Amino acid sequence: MKQHRGLTRPSAWTLTRASAMATTVGAAFWAVAAFMTGVGFADEIPAATTSTTAATAPNGRGAIIPVSDEISDVTTESIKRRVAGALEEGAGVIVFEINTPGGYVTSALEISNYIKNLENVKTIAWVNTDAYSAGSMIAVACDEIVMAKSSTLGDCGVIMGGPTGPEEVPEGIRAKAESPVLEQFRDSAAKHGYDRLLCEAMVVKEHEVYWIEHVETGERKFVETGEKDRLLETDRKTSVFGLEVTAPSSKEPEWRLVKTAHDPVSDSEMAVDQPIDKATELLTMSQSRAFAFGFCKGIVSSEKDLAARYGLSLPIPRIEFTALEVFTRWLTSMPVRAFLMIIVMLGVYVEFNTPGLGAAGLVALIALGIFLGAPFLTGLANVWEIVIIALGLILIGVELFVLPGFGVAGISGIVLLLVGLLATFVPEEPGRFPIYWPSMEAGVEGLKRGVQTLGAALVLSIVGIVALSRYLPRIPYVNAIVPANPTPSEVMPSDPYDGLARVGDVGRTIGALRPAGKAKFGTMLVDVVSQGQLLDEGTQVEVIERMGNRVVVRPARSA
Template sequence: MKNRETNIMRPLLLILLAALTLGQAAMPTPSESTSLPTADNQPVPVTPADKASSLTVTPGGANVAVIKIQGMIYGFTLESLKRRVDRAMEGNASMIVLELDTPGGEVMSALEIAKYIKGDITIPTVAWINKSAYSAGILIASSCDRIVMHPASTTGDCAPIVPGTELAPTERAKALSPILEEFRDNARANGKDYALYHAMCVLGVEIYLIENKDTGKQMLVNQIDKALMVDGNAPESNVVSKLAGKDKPAGETNIDNVASVSRDVATDDELGKWKLIKQFHDGKTLLTLNQARAVEVGLAETDTIRDQADLKKYLNANIIASIDQSWSEDMAGWLTHPAIRAVLVLALLLGAYTEFQTPGLGLPGAVAVTALVLLIGAPFLVGLAEIWHILLILVGIGLLFCELFLTPSFGLLGIGGIVCIFTGLTLSIIPTVGNGPLPLPAPEMYGRLQVAGMWMILSFIFGVGGMMAITKYFGNIPGLNRLILSSPTQEDELAIHYKTQNTGTNMNLTVGLLGTAATALRPSGQAKLDGQLIDVVTSGSLIEQGTEIKIIEIHGNRIVVDEA
């Protein structure tokens, strides 16, 4: 019995062993399973776009928080970002998307934001360019783990500039050094080609797509690396001189030797082992990419993200939620727009002028005070206004009051007060640099400074025009005529008995009665009429003490005078 069972099991074991042996022979080796030959047995090219797409693997069920960064980049942008990231983390977010739509801004603030993203945010980050990320915007985007784009979006152009001024080589080098180093670190960390970012910052950086003859790997390099890796030879000396702006042919752009092109990625054992695919950028302009070209060169993974629904689908997210600024942050940001501030300045001028023309404190004065509080408070709350800006405004207001009530004529004090006020209001919305007692506007903010200055000038021009209109026309407008003195009627020209509190005597005051200004009338003061000191007001003009005057209007106990 035992021998029969043994005879039956032995063939079965032999059959099983043979099957296992055949299975092992049929399985590919690891090296065989990872090779991807083409039809002509050449390696499949690994393009920059392939490298970007290899980063798109997203674990399912992520809780995505979308934080929008819009408008100018400055110090408040970082503070707002930190607060919203904290709120996202408290809400158990597992991924943060920075939605970017910015023309750029302050360099140092962008660098701080980039370092904050890489150093303090511990969960994956994605930059969603919707619809622009220029200058400081692309610097922030490059610090994120991944980049995606809207179907109609652009990015690039990150050279530090001062509008209307050409930076000296030392100043340009100082501005470029931290920017390029940050881009280099971001490119290394996220598998991007540094040459792309270099071309966004420096004129003269040409971009070439090259491919390794053996592995099929493709990469983007500058012209120096291309010459070494494709041609196998270092570029001629006149090429380097040309890049440095020396021996420049007539009509050719002069390129400073600051941050000029040099050998970057080429190694000695790679010389001549690559082939040229195509030139991507000629270096005559700063590199700017639309969404399609950004995907082509591997800067962005996709250009299909129109809205949060597309984003949720692409990221395979469980939930997606926007982390917005608080209402106070939105309001303060809105109130610091130069055009809105011009309207507030107009309200301040017209409200203050109208208040001086009416008795007591009323609505125009309240409007002027409210406008002044908003003009000073909003930029201070968002971290734009410095202490010295506010002090300059207050000094200007003080000079105006001294001019109106202490000096006999409108002169240097009044002009100085106006200059101080408008200078303080203009500078208070411009990001500054430096930690001294008088931080000045950042060089890259000079363009915004010019815009703010023009809006201030326009508000002053319209304010003066409005004052003239108030004096001449507003008295005829229903509702507003209660604030403005109208022309005297026949009843006003009748004699009105005016009893003074000081003497208790009766006086006949009539329109046309002559007298003398006992004090300076600015526009209110005292006049000597019919032998008595009477409180009077002018129609808006300033009258010096001792000037002969006459009554032009009488409204109850309100006496309006003008020069005789």
């Protein structure tokens, strides 16, 4: 998730599944941060009693809003639009059907706060099938969570990929990355009764969590190792002659580890492995564990189950992404951006090789606008990146049309242009603005995609330019846009003496020809040579042969 783009752009703090983040990108690239989100349940609520009676919609109206794929600024605005539409239709229950690997920090934070601030409507998170990262953050922000029979919730971590594999994020960067995520989960835990310790175990690995129960009352709660050892200790420490010794306790401990919990899917008891979260792992829960730990309130595998649980009328309206929202997200994909850059390069080539400002230049400008506009709308590009690109284009234009040669302006323009284009692929990192070398995984992966996209576009553009110059001019209709190369006869320079003294022209000698001299044809004075005769001054002569600047004359027949 992101903390940049002014107030709307995501940053390199991308919430993505921690297991996927563990893959080493390569020796040449650093990997970036991945955040997943988690939830918990209240200490005072025993896990066996977490399935509560669901509130129903008073008017039977509800709406399902799918939340899928990567969470971005487009997702944020889409959810706001769809929720507003559902409320206008009188929906009393809004179900967010979540199936996402994660997304951008600021997008998920904004969505979570938006959901929490909704009034006079019950919000349900239906995990079908995965709610990792930003998906978990959105899920715990809702009033209630239900899950499909085979689904997963949780997993939030901050790691950095290095040349030799995953590495710990530096403490300063780590604090910035974890702080807003932790605070959001803590707020959700307090608001909806989730266990705070489990929420923190989603984000940081330092927590080793145990699930214990009171021997007499059956009260269950989650504790860390130190608290578990204190409550379950069977030995007691005492002092003998000033020395501290450990002696067996005559009193049985009041607490014990939880061994089994109810599995709502199989409707039977399942074994509980202790600790439920190790200090070397991030807490991730299946639907059964989420139910046991107090996150999931019930198993819902179909819209029919939803309708029965919340008193909704079937069919429940589904409010999907609009075609424009889907199209905008599609425009930011790597193949599409590579294609747009190819169009830009080919359009510039054709424009520079044809007179005037034509269709090719217009197409190139439109393609460049889409190339920059789509990531800007999704929160991937920022204003400063577009400014750098514009400045680079201006410097290149100055080099081409104002300054002679190829120097500082041209090189600077190319560097700025490349930096700006690559930056549109790289999410920003908190506290590092505007130009920086990415250190988090999402930033490095974005830079890698940018290099791959622009590199592929450059290679394919060169192939396209060769095709445009050699083959396409021969294709009907295309040759009207791209003219064919001229023939040698068409590019041969005109005769500089053409029109001065043509064969058959008649003039008069200026001075004697012996046999070379000068003759005047009209107002033109031309060097001529006779066929060997000696001709007097003023003799009327006729051109009988001309080859380049050699003009051969003879006395005119009328002379």
